[in-house]
Amino acid sequence: xxxxxxxxxxxxxxxxxxxxxxxxxxxxxxxxxxxxxxxxxxxxxxxxxxxxxxxxxxxxxxxxxxxxxxxxxxxxxxxxxxxxxxxxxxxxxxxxxxxxxxxxxxxxxxxxxxxxxxxxxxxxxxxxxxxxxxxxxxxxxxxxxxxxxxxxxxxx
Numbered sequence: 001x002x003x004x005x006x007x008x009x010x011x012x013x014x015x016x017x018x019x020x021x022x023x024x025x026x027x028x029x030x031x032x033x034x035x036x037x038x039x040x041x042x043x044x045x046x047x048x049x050x051x052x053x054x055x056x057x058x059x060x061x062x063x064x065x066x067x068x069x070x071x072x073x074x075x076x077x078x079x080x081x082x083x084x085x086x087x088x089x090x091x092x093x094x095x096x097x098x099x100x101x102x103x104x105x106x107x108x109x110x111x112x113x114x115x116x117x118x119x120x121x122x123x124x125x126x127x128x129x130x131x132x133x134x135x136x137x138x139x140x141x142x143x144x145x146x147x148x149x150x151x152x153x154x155x156x
Contacts, residue, residue: 003034011037015111018118026121038110039102045117046098052129053091060085076139077132087128094120 008020008031023029023041027048031040058070059077077084094117101113 004031004037007034008037011107011111015108015115017111017114022122023114023118026118026126038107038114039105041114042098042102042110045114045121046095046102049091049094049098049117053088053095056084056088056091056132060088072143073136073139076135080135084132087125087132090120090125 005020008017011017012020020029027041027044029041029044031037033040058067059073060081097113098117101109
């Protein structure tokens with residue numbers, strides 16, 4: 001792990017990257033291979049974006065979901081669908097950019113991606129995702145089971 005941190009410090013200074021500890025805190029970075037540091041960081045960021053996008057996707061496109069909790073969560077967010085979709089689009093754009101950057105494997109492109117995405121995450125996307133989570137948390141706390149099948153399934 002020390003080799004990884006030393007190698008990352010060299011890259012951090014070269015490209016003005018975030019602190020390793022900040023990346024670890026925000027994206028769960030835990031690297032073992034000193035030669036693939038940037039590639040592994042890009043991959044870990046992509047994993048987080050895909051995971052968050054998948055969570056949101058099943059609520060935005062509720063018709064494609066068989067999960068009943070998604071039906072209820074879609075109801076919780078029914079007045080916020082456009083905002084949620086904008087957030088989802090941002091996550092998907094980052095996801096595809098990360099795939100492109102991983103494919104090119106260009107050191108500078110990977111470093112730029114890490115900087116841009118880290119900044120976007122800490123300044124904007126993280127707060128938006130926390131807001132969404134809080135809406136669901138509050139919505140589930142106030143959830144009640146309807147007495148008829150129509151009341152239970154009605155989303156209008």
